[in-house]
Amino acid sequence: SAVISQKPSRDICQRGTSLTIQCQVDSQVTMMFWYRQQPGQSLTLIATANQGSEATYESGFVIDKFPISRPNLTFSTLTVSNMSPEDSSIYLCSVPQGPAGGTDTQYFGPGTRLTVL
Amino acid sequence: AQSVAQPEDQVNVAEGNPLTVKCTYSVSGNPYLFWYVQYPNRGLQFLLKYITGDNLVKGSYGFEAEFNKSQTSFHLKKPSALVSDSALYFCAVRDGEEALNFGKGTSLLVTP
Incomplete structure (x- = not known):
């Protein structure tokens, strides 16, 4: 499976500021996904990012x-702009990958834990 | 849209006993179903999937899941639970081209 890294792993930010989260994959992938996991909640898809086109x-x-x-x-990068405490979440990127170059399984990065004060 | 439901917020089981974490699905067409596990302060790890073929799917860490079309279920099972299995488990279904729709998650607590 793909090796996915994210930076930063966690951050504490002030409201009104912005944070850019980086996602790096060790292989080339067409599609990347960004998810949000609010405290105690499930994952929600934010957007799909394809290279060469708008998300x-x-x-x-x-x-x-x-x-x-x-x-x-x-x-890929995801920026959380003009942050408020409601943006406090774990942000995860994922890529679809499968055997023989297929795309039937999504693998996730370790996540970025964001706290907004 | 494709969706899954996890009816239990928490499942408690004693170490050594079998465990089941429930998931039901609602899809049009053939479902692509997945189970993921999330340990505290860690990312989401893929456990297993059903796309086609045998209804009993085996995955990582001794977990398995049974696809039941008549009951629209995809329950996660393990014959003998370990304390280290305590984590948050998510059922998911592929929606659209690639993205996943997740259930709300079930917290599994295995006691010694």
Whole structure:
């Protein structure tokens, strides 16, 4: 399976500021996903990031709040803008990968634990 | 949209006993179903999946799951629980091209 790293692993931020989270994969992948896990909750998809095109956002998430970059096939960033305490969550990136280059299973990064004061 | 439901917030089991974590699904067409585990302060780890083939799927750490089409269920099982199995377990279904819809999660507590 792909090896996925995220930076930072955790951060504590002040409201009104922005944080950019990086996701690095050890192999080239077409699609990358960003999820949010609010405290005590399940995972919710924020957006799908394809290299070379604009990210596709899920209902309730907008580009101005969560801009995403996908400059190449191994890297993506998610920015959480103008943060409020409600943005305190774990943010995870994932990539689909399977045997023989298939895409039937998603593997997740270790997550970025964000606390907004 | 494809969805899964995990009816139990928490499951408690004694070490050495069999465990079951329940999941039911609602999909149109053939489901792609997954189980993930999340240990405290760690990311999500893939356990197993059902896409097609045998209804009994074996995965990591001795876990298995049974796909039951008539009951629209995909329960996670393990014959003998370990204290180290205590974690948060998520059932998920593939929705659309690749993204996953997750259940709310079930906290498994295995007591010595």
